[in-house]
Amino acid sequence: MPRVLIVDDSLIVRRNMQKFLTKLSFEVIGEAKNGLEAIEMCSKHSPDLITMDITMPDMDGITAVKKIREFDQNVRIIMSTSHGQEKMVLDSIKAGARGYMLKPITEEKLVNTLKKIFPLHRFIDESYYEHSNDKPTEEVDEKDIANSEEEK
């Protein structure tokens, strides 16, 4: 089960993100309220995935991504932000992010982004697919999941 660190200065965003991720079979290992806390928690817990807000007090998300990349090349980072500007997207990718979600974050947006980053992850909660055209078409072997983890 991929281990996730949620980084956002908003309590309601962290709360709802945790709920979505847990439902989708990700293990939330911690929450951080700014870039500084994110760096500390990332070095301590080595998560598989970080969801990172951009506009935060003390240290913004893009700066935090750059600093995290100095000691961790493997962690997958998705930016979650209210900024829709191309420059922000570009700066995030240059800094080392793998994906970008525009707020407000919905469960559907999160799944669509995570599927690109964890293509072999089994999104266990099948109820998500009941009303979606984006249904899983084949079973994924546990070995594939393990291989996917090793690829990082």
Place this chain on the structure above:
Amino acid sequence: MQDMLKGLLLPLRDRSAEYLESELEIQTKIQGVSSKIFTNPTSIKNSSLLATTGSIEVYVAMGYDGTLFEEIVKIFLQGDEVEGEELIEIKESISCELINIIVGNAIKNPIDNTSLNITPPLYIDEMSSVFKDKNSKILTTNIETIYGNIYIAITHPFKKSF
């Protein structure tokens, strides 16, 4: 000056209405933009504030009538029951998140269309705490919904960021 403020406020008003309707499924009726100060700013609660940085620096504040805000909180909580201190913290974070989403998605320099950055939002509870200066140039608008009004205010550019 007023045209520039209006050029910033109109997209915020439209984006707020769009957000309420499309994301929260709350029907709205957009009001006109006025240049007068709120007649009773102390009554506007659940407010938050942020500033734009970059080529234009302004304060933007948004507040909500109580019933509307309670409805929005209910939507954000997705059926969860929260009480006491945690609920107060969650309400503050929802007010901040709303202004963050709406301003972050909408705001551009109306003169050259370049993007503006925003500061992290602050919860201010009452808009009056920001608009104490009687000489401030403030543009305001409000959007009606069946649950009450959402208020948006924008002040003239200032020299220092906060």
